[in-house]
Amino acid sequence: MVERCGRYASFLSIPSLEWRISTVVTGSGCGLLLLVALTALMACCMSDVISRTVGRAAGGIQFVGGLLISSGCALYPLGWNSDEVKQTCGNASDQFNLGSCELGWAFYCTCVGAAVTVLLCTWMSCFAGKKKKYYPY
Numbered sequence: 001m002v003e004r005c006g007r008y009a010s011f012l013s014i015p016s017l018e019w020r021i022s023t024v025v026t027g028s029g030c031g032l033l034l035l036v037a038l039t040a041l042m043a044c045c046m047s048d049v050i051s052r053t054v055g056r057a058a059g060g061i062q063f064v065g066g067l068l069i070s071s072g073c074a075l076y077p078l079g080w081n082s083d084e085v086k087q088t089c090g091n092a093s094d095q096f097n098l099g100s101c102e103l104g105w106a107f108y109c110t111c112v113g114a115a116v117t118v119l120l121c122t123w124m125s126c127f128a129g130k131k132k133k134y135y136p137y
Contacts, residue, residue, distance in 0.1 A: 029068030055128025
């Protein structure tokens with residue numbers, strides 16, 4: 001096994017099919033969340049960007065993005081039975097069993113961020129936008 005930075009020079013050099021799928025799924029979720037973030041940034045400069053409908057659509061997009069990132073986190077351990085992981089963590093490593101290795105804080109932060117996106121951000125977007133006030137007089 002080669003230990004150096006940036007050793008995955010191309011997409012096909014990622015060691016397992018599960019990790020490639022996880023990369024695509026997580027990247028798609030991040031792309032959707034980036035789209036919502038850029039729309040919210042534009043709303044700071046333009047007054048009528050976020051309506052009630054756009055806010056709810058953004059919440060739906062955040063929900064899908066969070067689910068995609070969560071799916072990527074769930075798919076990632078399926079690739080732990082690859083040869084590179086077995087060389088690093090021992091032959092006891094298998095799917096959902098890292099052997100002598102441990103997960104780092106980045107994996108946990110990604111999972112927590114996905115959960116916050118699915119639950120909190122989606123819930124808060126239900127209250128986005130301006131309500132038209134009805135004045136009976």
